[in-house]
Every structure is written in C-alpha cells, then in structure tokens.
Amino acid sequence: MLNDAFGRQIDYLRVSVTDRCNLRCLYCSSKDQFAWLPPEEILTYEELLRVIRIGLRLGIRKIRLTGGEPLVRKGLLDFIARVSRLEGLKDLSLTTNGILLAEMAGALKEAGLRRVNISLDTLRPERYARLCGRPYLEKVLQGIEAALKAGLHPVKINTVVMKGQNDDELEDLARLTLKAPLEVRFIEFMPVGEGAPWQKEAFLSAREIKERLLSLGDLKPTSSIGAGPAKTYAFPGAPGKIGFITAMSEHFCERCNRLRLTPEGKLRPCLFSDQEFDLKPLLRSHAGDEALAEAFFSALALKPASRFKTRIPRRLMRSIGG
Ligand code: SAM
Numbered sequence: 001m002l003n004d005a006f007g008r009q010i011d012y013l014r015v016s017v018t019d020r021c022n023l024r025c026l027y028c029s030s031k032d033q034f035a036w037l038p039p040e041e042i043l044t045y046e047e048l049l050r051v052i053r054i055g056l057r058l059g060i061r062k063i064r065l066t067g068g069e070p071l072v073r074k075g076l077l078d079f080i081a082r083v084s085r086l087e088g089l090k091d092l093s094l095t096t097n098g099i100l101l102a103e104m105a106g107a108l109k110e111a112g113l114r115r116v117n118i119s120l121d122t123l124r125p126e127r128y129a130r131l132c133g134r135p136y137l138e139k140v141l142q143g144i145e146a147a148l149k150a151g152l153h154p155v156k157i158n159t160v161v162m163k164g165q166n167d168d169e170l171e172d173l174a175r176l177t178l179k180a181p182l183e184v185r186f187i188e189f190m191p192v193g194e195g196a197p198w199q200k201e202a203f204l205s206a207r208e209i210k211e212r213l214l215s216l217g218d219l220k221p222t223s224s225i226g227a228g229p230a231k232t233y234a235f236p237g238a239p240g241k242i243g244f245i246t247a248m249s250e251h252f253c254e255r256c257n258r259l260r261l262t263p264e265g266k267l268r269p270c271l272f273s274d275q276e277f278d279l280k281p282l283l284r285s286h287a288g289d290e291a292l293a294e295a296f297f298s299a300l301a302l303k304p305a306s307r308f309k310t311r312i313p314r315r316l317m318r319s320i321g322g
Contacts, residue, residue, distance in 0.1 A: 001058065001059040002058050002060070002259075002300055004300050004303050006254070006305045008255070008256055008257060008303075009059070009257060010059070010060070010300060011059055011060055011061040011062060012060065012061070012064070012257045012259070013055050013060045013062070013063055013064075013258070013259050013260070013261060014063075014064045014259070014260045014261070015048060015052065015064070015065055015066070015261045015321070016065075016066050016067055016068060016070075016260065016261060016263045016320065017048065017065055017066070017067055017068070017073050017079070017263065018042060018069070018072060018073040019036055019042070019263045019264075019318055019319050020067065020072055021067060021068045021069040021072065022097070022099055022100075022134065023099070023132045023134050024132070024133025024134065025132050025133060026131050026133075027160065027189070027192070027193075027197065027198070027316075027317070028193070028316050028318040029133075029196065029197065030193055030194065030196050037263060037264055041264045043261075043264065043280065045075060045078075045079045047265065049079070049082055050283065050289075050292070051261060051265075051279060051283070051292065052083060053086055054292045054293055055259075055296065056086055056087065056088035056089060057088070057293070058296055060088075061089065061090040061091065062089075062090060062091040062092075063091070063092050063093075064094065064095060064117075065080070065083075065092075065093070065094045066094070066095040066322055067321060068263065068318050068321070069096065070094055070096060071094075071096050071099070071100040071101070072100070077104075077107050077108065077111045078111075080094075080108065080111040081111040081112055083112070084111065084112025084113070085112070092113055092114050093113070093114055093115045093116065094108070094116050094117070095116070095117045095119070095322065096117070096118055096119070097118070097119050097132075097136075097140065098118040098119070098120065098143035098144060099134075099139045099143065100139075101116070101140075101142075101143030101146050101147055102139060102142040102143045102145070102146045103146075105143065105146035105147045105149070105150035105152060106146070106149075106150045108152065109150040109151055109152055114152070114153075115152050115153055115154055115155070115156075116147050116156070117157075117158050118140065118143065118144055118147065118155065118157055118158065119158045119159075120140055120144075120157050120158070120159060120173075121159050121166050122137070122166045122169055123137070123172050123173065125137045125138070127166065131166070144157070144182070148180060148182075154182075154183050155181070155182055155183070156183040156184075156243070157173070157176065157182055157183065157184045158185050158187055159184060159186050160187045160189055161188065161189060161204050161209055162189050162202040163201065163203065163204045164201070164202060167204055167209075167212075170186070170209055171213065174213050174216055174235075175216065177234070177235065177238050177239070178235060178238045179240075180239060180240055181239040182240040182241075183230075183232065183240060183241040183242075183243055184240065184241070184242055185230050185242075185244070185245055186206060186209045186242070186243070186244050187245040188203065188206055188245065188247050188249060189202055189203050189248075190247050192272075192312070192313050192317050192320075193312075193313065193314070193315060193317065194314045194315075203248065205248070206244035206245070206246040206249055206250070209244065210233075210244060213242065217235045218235065218236060219233035219234070219235060220235075221233055222234045222241055229245050229246075229247070229252050229255070230243030230244060231243065231246070251306065253306040253307055254306075259296075259299060259300070259303075261321070262276065262315075262319070262320055262321055263321065265278065265279045265280035265283060266278050266280075267279060267296065268320060268321075269299050269302050269303035269304075270302075270303055270304050270307060271307070271313065271320065272313050273313065274313055274314050274315070277295055277298050277299035277302060279292065
C-alpha cells in the first residue's frame with residue numbers, strides 16, 4: 001500500500017494525458033508562451049495504462065484524467081474504456097474546460113467515465129474570451145448541459161476566483177446551484193508557475209467568498225461525494241451545492257491522498273513542489289513491473305509533509321496537470 005512517512009494513504013492518481021490545450025488562459029500563460037512538448041515526449045496510452053495498472057496494484061483507487069485539455073487528445077475514448085475496466089478502480093473522473101463536452105459527453109459516459117469537473121471562471125462571453133483567450137463560453141455552457149444529460153454525476157464546476165477579474169460574478173455563478181444539480185466550487189487563486197501572472201492583490205480567501213454569497217441566502221454545510229478537498233454547502237432547497245477549495249488560506253496537506261503523473265511521465269508527489277520522479281526512462285528501457293512499483297515508492301518518499309515547506313512551483317498547471 002502507498003502509505004507515506006507522514007501517515008497519509010495515497011489512493012488517488014491524477015493523470016495528465018497531454019499538455020496541449022484549446023484555450024490560452026491568463027493563469028496558464030507565461031514568458032515561454034505555449035510551447036508544447038514534442039509528441040514523442042508524451043507517454044503513449046500503452047505506457048499510461050501500464051503505470052495506472054501498477055498504481056492500482058499498489059492501492060490507487062481513484063483516477064482523474066486531466067491536462068492540458070484531456071479531450072483534445074485523440075483516442076481518449078478508447079483509453080477511458082480500457083482504464084475503466086482495470087481491476088481495483090473505484091472512481092474514474094475527468095477535469096476539462098468543457099469545450100468539447102457537448103459532442104463527447106454521451107460517448108464519455110458510455111466509455112466508462114463516471115463524472116466530470118468543468119472549469120468555468122465567468123458567465124460573461126467577452127470576459128471569457130479575455131480570461132481564456134478564446135470566445136468559447138457558449139460551447140462550455142452547452143457542454144455543462146450535455147454532461148448533466150449524459151449522467152456524468154456529479155457535475156462540478158471549478159471557478160478560480162481572482163479579485164478584479166471575476167469576483168463581481170460570485171453570486172451569478174453560485175446561482176447556478178439554485179437551478180441545476182451542479183456543484184459550483186470556488187477555488188482560491190494559487191501561485192503556480194514561474195512567470196505566471198499571479199498577483200497577491202488578486203487573491204480572495206474562501207472565507208471572504210462565502211461571506212459575499214450569504215447575500216443569496218443561508219449556506220448550510222453538506223456532505224459531498226468523493227471526500228475531496230472541497231468543503232461543501234447548499235442554499236435551502238437548492239438542487240446543487242457550493243464548494244470551497246482553500247488551498248491557500250487553509251491547506252489540506254495532512255489529508256492529501258494524491259500523486260500526479262505529468263504528461264511526459266513524471267510522478268509528482270505535491271503540486272507545490274518541483275520534486276518529481278521520472279518514470280519514462282524505466283518505461284522505455286523495458287524495466288519490469290517491480291522496478292515501476294519501486295518508482296512509486298521513490299516518488300512517495302519525495303512527498304513533503306506540507307506545501308509550506310515548498311516554494312512557488314516552476315511549472316504551470318497546464319504542464320503539471322491541473
Ligand atoms: N483543461 C482542463 C480544465 O480546464 O479544467 C484541465 C487543466 S486546467 C490547468 C485545470 C485547472 O487548473 C483549471 O480549473 C484552472 O482553473 C486551474 N488553475 C490553473 N492555474 C491556477 C492557479 N494559479 N490557481 C488556481 N487554479 C488554477
């Protein structure tokens with residue numbers, strides 16, 4: 001079992017299937033503007049399946065596919081179908097910007113995907129185009145509808161809150177939970193990526209966000225499916241939920257149960273630490289399963305007790321796998 005030196009049991013692997021994306025978001029931009037990895041650097045589906053299979057053998061139970069934008073990688077449906085059949089898997093989810101969901105949601109569900117998290121920072125078309133670099137808000141809204149219709153339950157909306165950029169829309173985004181069984185999760189803006197435009201002044205804490213939402217009604221605590229990092233609440237009678245992810249104001253490192261796999265095959269034990277363990281040399285030199293299993297433990301040994309022992313991570317979310 002993947003237990004670390006600090007008593008945490010690791011059962012969750014976030015797998016980034018590509019660094020490519022069909023958006024150009026503000027927080028994923030930097031000086032080295034959108035230089036993608038050469039395709040041969042990215043793990044093949046066979047290599048990914050092998051790593052996941054070994055992870056499952058060691059106690060991983062939940063897999064989340066992410067990127068970049070995972071839905072832009074060709075062959076993803078077939079890959080999902082293969083992952084979904086692996087022994088030991090309890091949950092298979094995907095994080096997406098939602099742009100391709102309107103056309104893919106039904107097929108994703110059929111392939112064996114359980115649920116989706118959809119990133120959405122604004123409901124205003126012009127603002128979306130400015131923050132995300134492409135005018136695709138309508139497609140995302142259609143994608144959310146399609147995910148609900150396909151039964152990719154629960155559908156969670158991830159909103160990164162940035163003061164002066166989208167904090168005047170908190171109530172509008174929260175109102176989505178009054179109409180549909182969506183879980184709208186407000187995420188504190190984090191300093192991720194060298195050269196990324198993170199500013200202290202743009203930070204708004206979950207406590208402040210929650211206070212602002214009280215203008216819409218009382219928020220009662222609720223339990224959430226998946227025991228993730230979000231604290232969840234609901235307005236009286238609402239079909240949906242509100243979540244807060246307090247990665248900055250109140251970190252949840254002591255409950256951290258995850259490892260990340262970057263698109264080029266590095267096991268990354270902590271989002272905020274640049275220490276990674278490279279699996280690709282093992283995968284491409286035909287190392288045996290035991291050597292790969294050992295590599296999981298080597299990566300685990302690099303997992304810090306708390307992210308406060310780390311610095312701002314060098315890589316951007318899109319290259320780590322957000
Ligand atoms: N393309 C997929 C998507 O849009 O959800 C997956 C990758 S994207 C990098 C994952 C998430 O990271 C998005 O929800 C994005 O908002 C979030 N993210 C990126 N930079 C961030 C930052 N500095 N602070 C908080 N969240 C961030």
